[in-house]
Amino acid sequence: MSDTLILVPAGIDTYRQPVVYMREDCHICRAEGFASQTRVRIDLRDRWVIATLNVVAHDGWLAVDNAALSISAWSALGARPGDRARFSHPEPAGSASKVRAKAYGERLNERDFASIIRDTLENRLTDLDLAAFITACAGNRLDGTETVALTRSMQAAGETLDWGGRSVLDKHCVGGLPGNRTTPLVVAIVAATGQLIPKTSSRAITSPAGTADTMEVMAPVTLDERALRRVVEAEGGCVIWGGALNLSPADDHFIRIERSLDFDSTGQLVASVLSKKAAAGSTHVLIDMPVGVTAKVRSAEAAAALSALFLRVGEAIGLRLAVHLSDGTAPVGRGIGPALEAADVLAVLRRRAEAPLDLRARALDLAAHLLDLAPGGVPGEGRARAEALLDSGAAEAKFLAICEAQGGFAEPKLAPHRIELPAPCQGIISAIDNRVIARVAKLAGAPRQKVAGVLLRVQVGDRVSKGQPLYEIHAATPGEAAWAHRYAEQHADALSIAQGPR
Template sequence: MTDTLALIPAGIDTYSQPIVYMNEDCHICRSEGFAAQARVRIDLEGRWIIATLNVVGRGSWLGVDQAALSASAWQALGAREGDKAMFSHPEPAASASVIRAKAYGGRLDQAGFAAVVRDTLDNRLSDLDLAAFITACAGDRLDEAETVALTRAMKDAGQTLDWGERTVLDKHCVGGLPGNRTTPIVVAIVAAAGHLIPKTSSRAITSPAGTADTMEVMAPVALDATALRRVVEAEGGCIVWGGGLALSPADDHFIRVERPLDFDSTGQLVASVLSKKAAAGATHVLIDMPVGPTAKVRSMAAAEALGARLSSVGKAMGLNLALHVSDGVAPVGRGIGPALEALDVLAVLRRAPGAPVDLRERALDLAGHLLDLAPGTVAGQGRGRAQAVLDSGAAEAKFLAICAAQGGFREPGTAAQRIEIDAPHAGVLMAVDNRRIARIAKLAGAPRQKSAGIRLLTQIGDRVEKGQPLYELHAETPGELAYALSYAESQTDVITLSESVP
């Protein structure tokens, strides 16, 4: 009998949560008193992680002398099959008392938030601990000072990018609007205009596509800091996945727990956004806030509250921050899903006759506003300059150069399976439910299946006839298409039409 177990990969994706699987008859499991959901420290050749235990029944696939690790645990530990590791109870998380204090209404300083962030990154906190922390901070339970402290703690825990004394422009959309893929267009315009814009973006969390998902259809996005700097120094901009750069890395852990809780927290949203902007080295940041009844920000009152907190925290973080309130009533562009959104982006950059006008105009508005933020510019001239850069083809050329520098451009693919959803009666298209149309696109396979999603065939204000196609479902397999179609047919108010017209 030894005090070690042989490690094997479980082949199970648990996202960023390290999980260890042990047989209930394992001698270490018994002697240490490990039970399901226990926190277990695993030591291997000077490296260690803390994982959550899942217990496997006797006579199953896992031997009593083995321990299986989830994909994230395997990678974090740097394990190789056959390695033997030691298992023990970890020291209690230092931040447990901090979380308890916040749960009982206490105010936290930066040291308290830093302790929570540090223990989160070391996986010393269970999902229950994190859920308690997120709940204690939800709603309006983080004041302005606490939001600043949390933002700084999240930024300081990860890597930061330093661009010297140069002006660094950046933009962010708070989300909730399907198809609103302005970032690649804005980056191309701003970089072509001679400014620095190293854009780090996220993959989809609850949406059918994030900017990184859409960009990945056209070029590699998983760049490290060295490669990112090389691209930006050569082309003035980039569009890469921020998850590979460890910028505010605790945010991914918080989001993983926030998502099923479905809590709205102004403080946590602000800390999430601005910690990453500050870590990326931005000096001037534009925040786009789409407002609409089915967007993330549902009213002007909510937009004003969020904007006020963003502005105050941005100032405390040393950022020159501007706000842009936009229409969030309906999806933007025609495509919803990575490849379909990429096609829209390319159509705008290529000045194609059928390019979605709403996406083009939004991108020009944002690019113009961002150009106006740059020092030495004349206020109000940015929009005209942005349009000139786009119309001349300079933005298209810059986008292709950025793609080449990131590893090479490729044209988006198309889905093999398609079906149209028709209007049940004649009328005028009055509204689109952003959340439900996004859910249909996800059920079709987006964003994991890059060509899956929805192609909108009508817009608000259009008059349609009975039986006229409203939108087209795209999927890569018949099963995914049928799954999405079943939900779409059960939702009669995804797209609202007026009463029949003559």
């Protein structure tokens, strides 16, 4: 069997990218002309996967007649140690020409996007292909018709949840505002009214924490569809990671590339959000759009254009959708990073005196807007309902019940390493740079290290004295703390201070 090798697990996590490791002197590499980064088709019984080849030196850890598979490739094949698989050149990706066409400015239709998504899910497109596609779609290079087509193609590639004709509420924040962790609060309030709100959330792409990262501090979020339905039928809502479900699965591949590029495009942002909302069975969706000079959406003009695109695509795919514009000029709450944001959420739910008032107000605004949007909602009455549920403790009780249904509640932990950043002078905090503060939190280890991040000690408008702590860096290791501290010192103007009289 000259085209086969014995499979062994490499135990290497390459996320969703299947990777195979082969000796440079193995007979298949020689016979087939395989080299590093070659795309290789691997067939095992009734399964196959296309993987990227990494070549191992002949004096390395791998036997000459073995092929080691990354965790994702091993799982995709359902491999067992000692299995012998067949290796061959895959057919070229048919959609590569569509990626090139888009790079040269051509418009794509739904069939073109479906071809790209199919090849993405079958790993026929390389990371360079995907990076080229995402870059070609960046900015405003996807028009409204293309965005609708991409959204439909992304939804069609996966499962769509059916809730039996019931109305299903949902909300999503476009991001770019550190600490804006309103989703767990909105879900708790809305579910406490008896409405259905099965919230599937993402992990961070370019931010210090995504909703799923923060929620995972307090409860398990990796639930399959059966567990999701059990939680929602029992409690009316959930906050889980959508990546464990087959909802718009191509989006996870795009996100992996976007995370490396540190950007996403307007059209792909809308397609990503709304394809998952439609796939989750949502019927009524509220989009939270923070606007500020250091937020993701930086101007009123950009907000108007993005809102119009959301509304157009939402209508085209059958969603009742509204956009909520919010203040994106400064971080929300005190904590930035999964555990610190979880602590803020709990402080609001528990009605603590130290709870961040801005996070509470934002959550109430969003819950009110969503309740007004819901079937039977009376415009203007949602705010009073939301406040009553939060102030009475009903929202807290519902949140804890959801956590228990998802697998059990846990209190957030504190980081073992903390460094304070002092004010260089006295005065009044006039601005906070969202991007710099988010970067400090990420350098400290967030979101990978759940306890890492930034704890703000002041807000815009506060008067400070020289040497007073402005914020704390929280880290799991001294190296990460020092790394974040160096960057913070280089960007000491992240918190602008309007100097007053001495």
